[in-house]
Amino acid sequence: MGAKPDIITETGLQFFSRISASISHEIKNVLAIVNENAGLLEDFTLMADRGKPIDPARLKMMAAAVKRQVGRADEIIKNMNRFAHSIDQTTSTVDLDQTIELFIALTARFAAMRGVKVELQLPASPLRIPTAPYYLMNLLWLCLDFCMSASGDEKRVELVVEEAENSVRIRFQRLAGLSAALLETFPSDREKILLTVLEAVLTAEPECAEVVLRLPKNTGVI
């Protein structure tokens, strides 16, 4: 390979591919359930051909199960669409609550796979900030990934979003396993470059068992 991608491109693509792979996995799971329902319907018709009547109540249950899966797939695809469009414009003014809720939905499967419960606390009134939404989600993912490793035996991460005077704080709390040793590798160059792009500041405080990301309310990002 001749040209080497820069760190931000590489990190951004890795994030995109990770989320895309997770979405494809979830959609395949939905398809598997729809496929089994179709197969069961086929089984019933074969049995009906042999004289065993089809139970309408059972058919109703199957229809409800398929509808549930269609609703689930619709939600997954809506989130996928919002995620894909988050890079349409590198920078824009966003509703931070919505961006973080989307981020939590997109990464829920990763947390579930690691047995970590992620709890979100949003401020009472919505916050709109100028930022680079895709890079923000990328940085949030790197932070959450680290914080899940630092959640210790409690296996719980609380994500608290709050407004400060000139900034917005996103606090990753209850990190029972956060230690100085773990912090030797975090933030790495990947997080540092995203922090620069977002004009953000990241601090880790083992004594408070938290990692805090501070985003500017008014920024030169736009």
Next chain:
Amino acid sequence: MPAKVLIVDDEKDFLDIMAERLRARGVEVSTTISAENALKMVLKETYDVVIMDLMMPEMDGFKALKLFKETRPDLPIILLTANVPEEKCIEAIKLGAMDVIEKPADLNLLTQKIKDAKARKNK
């Protein structure tokens, strides 16, 4: 004697319907949504084959596969998973999986694999 199968999958809807369809084909089916519980179940009961999802919360299929092979080395294990890159398939087979089948699965194929597993176990 019907084949005795344990299905492990965190997707409850998938688990229920797969069990119903296999039972209609004369297979004796037990189910569980966690690999940890499945490990306890194989210690208490004798199964002809375990059909297990590869991607599950807390304990993934690879870790579970290793533990199954440690506790019940002769127990055939079929991995059933949504997305499976070829290198993961190879890794699973190396770890002792009998087969890796992609979801959505062909039930006739799966039923045949169950028969093969029972025959292999009874050899």
